Amino acid sequence: MYNRLLAWGMARANTVPEETIKLKECKQFTTMAQLKRWLFADLHGTVLELGPGAGINLSYYPPDINWIGIELNPFLHPYIRQEADRQGLSSINVFKGTAEQLPVADNSIDTVVSTYVLCSVTQLEECLAEIQRVLKPGGLFVFLEHVAAKPMTLERRIQEAVKPLWKTLLHNCHPNRETWKTLEKAGFEWVHYQHFRLSLPVVSPQIVGKARKSLETTLPKALALTSGN
Numbered sequence: 001m002y003n004r005l006l007a008w009g010m011a012r013a014n015t016v017p018e019e020t021i022k023l024k025e026c027k028q029f030t031t032m033a034q035l036k037r038w039l040f041a042d043l044h045g046t047v048l049e050l051g052p053g054a055g056i057n058l059s060y061y062p063p064d065i066n067w068i069g070i071e072l073n074p075f076l077h078p079y080i081r082q083e084a085d086r087q088g089l090s091s092i093n094v095f096k097g098t099a100e101q102l103p104v105a106d107n108s109i110d111t112v113v114s115t116y117v118l119c120s121v122t123q124l125e126e127c128l129a130e131i132q133r134v135l136k137p138g139g140l141f142v143f144l145e146h147v148a149a150k151p152m153t154l155e156r157r158i159q160e161a162v163k164p165l166w167k168t169l170l171h172n173c174h175p176n177r178e179t180w181k182t183l184e185k186a187g188f189e190w191v192h193y194q195h196f197r198l199s200l201p202v203v204s205p206q207i208v209g210k211a212r213k214s215l216e217t218t219l220p221k222a223l224a225l226t227s228g229n
Contacts, residue, residue: 007075026196045110051117055083128186146203
């Protein structure tokens, strides 16, 4: 019942125009819609989106991509397909799965997309390793996430105080996760991101950016570890 209600609520949230969501302390953009149009503008080929919810990002994708969605809540799958039809996306596949175990082949994805998902994965390091496994050499990881506030601030103390209840109510969401630090150490060839803010309690601090898998990373992990023997 909880998953059904969550799916219904996320579908209703899709009706809120993202042009009305204002950004603060963001160098290039003033609304969430502007930011997402830039973030998804040059995507091509096969795109895998982690936790697409009810398909809120589908309106920003080029219509000729091959889109794969990995969504753990099966009650969201019909909403995703309905939204894809509305947006004219004909090549889509939706699978039940988690970000730590993606049901796709090594080196098969041009771009992996994550918006407000890395906050709730159980093992962030495993998730980022899995993203690199499925990306083609030189492939991109595109991300938009809420993150921890600055240490020793009132905002950070509030995040840490509400974390236990927040995680319970919101599917393991960590309001105080320093996601950018883990991204920097994950082994991507490069990671570029910027911090900005929304006018929301707890999840106001945000990051947006892109990371690139090295062109030299062509083997699955197990093979790469044994190739010198």
